[in-house]
């Protein structure tokens with residue numbers, strides 16, 4: 001396959017340097033408006049292109065993929081998560097799917113740690129108070145949050161990002177606990193002083209802070225449902241920088257409103273960009289607009305990975321970040 005002739009359709013605006021390089025290497029169609037593609041636009045794209053560069057805002061589902069043309073060979077996701085892509089259908093049709101793991105690990109872990117710090121210490125409430133001119137002077141019992149040091153952090157999903165969160169949290173004196181499909185290596189457990197919980201239920205009932213760092217798959221959809229949220233201690237906090245679908249958002253809002261949970265820091269939502277209105281305006285909740293990986297460095301490196309994946313594929317080799325359905 002001659003890479004100069006590959007037709008690449010990009011669904012969203014990417015950093016300038018990334019778009020420039022894509023244009024140099026391939027017959028690239030960009031989206032200067034940056035408006036998310038409709039399902040019809042996605043279908044049109046897979047009918048015409050060899051490669052689609054997608055993002056989390058594109059639903060590259062079975063409906064779309066089943067209408068792809070003979071020439072369509074690759075979905076190169078700009079992002080680590082691929083829950084917006086029907087990887088099984090792609091695989092069945094011989095379409096390669098790639099993603100961009102690794103380069104957004106530290107950025108996402110930083111935002112996770114920021115929420116782990118900000119929610120228990122009520123930083124957002126403090127900022128709001130200052131902005132409202134309501135600081136009347138220091139008082140001994142005012143704005144008391146909860147100490148991090150010595151508390152138990154339960155990480156759900158101990159992959160790259162989960163481990164990066166654990167490393168940061170350990171430095172703040174948190175005790176690391178985790179639930180994962182399988183135990184991480186003894187070396188990593190020792191480095192992080194991490195305790196593995198085979199039973200998520202048992203872990204949840206003992207944690208002071210829970211951080212969601214697993215991908216959204218059929219197996220993790222609403223992993224934190226009403227029943228599991230009930231298991232958590234009323235003084236516990238929850239942080240999610242992975243995918244909104246892992247938590248039953250309505251059940252979470254209910255638990256926060258009724259005081260069954262002490263607070264939450266959320267960067268992701270079940271029906272983005274919609275946010276459950278019951279979560280908005282709660283004093284013990286910090287909401288962020290899915291910005292975990294939003295750094296200049298990270299977004300450029302994600303773009304670089306997209307380019308490497310397409311170029312490697314175009315040169316007839318297996319792209320480094322191929323997503324294999326079996327390991328999802």
Ligand code: 8YV
Pocket residue numbers: 054055056057078079080081082104242291292293294
């Ligand atoms: C990305 C993310 O920025 O990589 C992911 O899976 O959730 C985000 O941080 C987004 O997905 C871009 O497609």
